[in-house]
Amino acid sequence: MKIGVVMGSTSDWGVMKAATETLAQFGVESETKVLSAHRTPAELEKWVSGLRERDFAAVIAAAGGAAHLAGVVAAFTTLPVIAVPIKGKTLDGLDSLLSMVQMPSGIPVATVAIDGAKNAALLAIEMLAITDASLKEKMDEFRRKQAEKVLASTLD
Ligand code: RP5
Numbered sequence: 536m537k538i539g540v541v542m543g544s545t546s547d548w549g550v551m552k553a554a555t556e557t558l559a560q561f562g563v564e565s566e567t568k569v570l571s572a573h574r575t576p577a578e579l580e581k582w583v584s585g586l587r588e589r590d591f592a593a594v595i596a597a598a599g600g601a602a603h604l605a606g607v608v609a610a611f612t613t614l615p616v617i618a619v620p621i622k623g624k625t626l627d628g629l630d631s632l633l634s635m636v637q638m639p640s641g642i643p644v645a646t647v648a649i650d651g652a653k654n655a656a657l658l659a660i661e662m663l664a665i666t667d668a669s670l671k672e673k674m675d676e677f678r679r680k681q682a683e684k685v686l687a688s689t690l691d
Contacts, residue, residue: 599623
């Protein structure tokens with residue numbers, strides 16, 4: 536199964552590369568799009584509405600400012616949606632975070648940290664790993680290595 540990665544602007548790509556790179560590291564196929572809830576709403580609806588029949592498992596949606604993208608994606612699909620608030624040029628990304636996290640009851644979006652593209656990908660991979668044993672093994676290995684690195688770290 537594949538993961539959809541969508542962002543509101545090419546200006547989000549510097550942050551969102553970490554998501555597609557992480558998915559690729561785990562061998563997870565993804566499709567990346569620039570589509571906006573405000574600038575290209577019709578095209579966004581069309582893309583999102585076709586994802587389930589194209590064997591997608593979840594969508595990662597990133598946007599900054601008045602960040603409605605993830606919420607609108609969630610409105611058009613019952614696939615799990617993971618939101619990445621983008622820091623942007625003003626307000627340190629707090630506007631993006633609050634726009635994404637305060638979803639109305641009934642339309643859930645799982646929001647990660649501001650600029651948390653890597654965690655968004657890891658969460659999507661963990662969803663796939665529920666039913667994919669080899670992906671679960673890769674995730675366990677990732678966690679083992681991460682822990683080893685912390686335990687081997689030294690301070691000056
Ligand atoms: C949002 O507006 C995008 O996701 C981006 O984070 C922000 C600014 O977009 P640009 O003006 O840089 O295209 O829709």
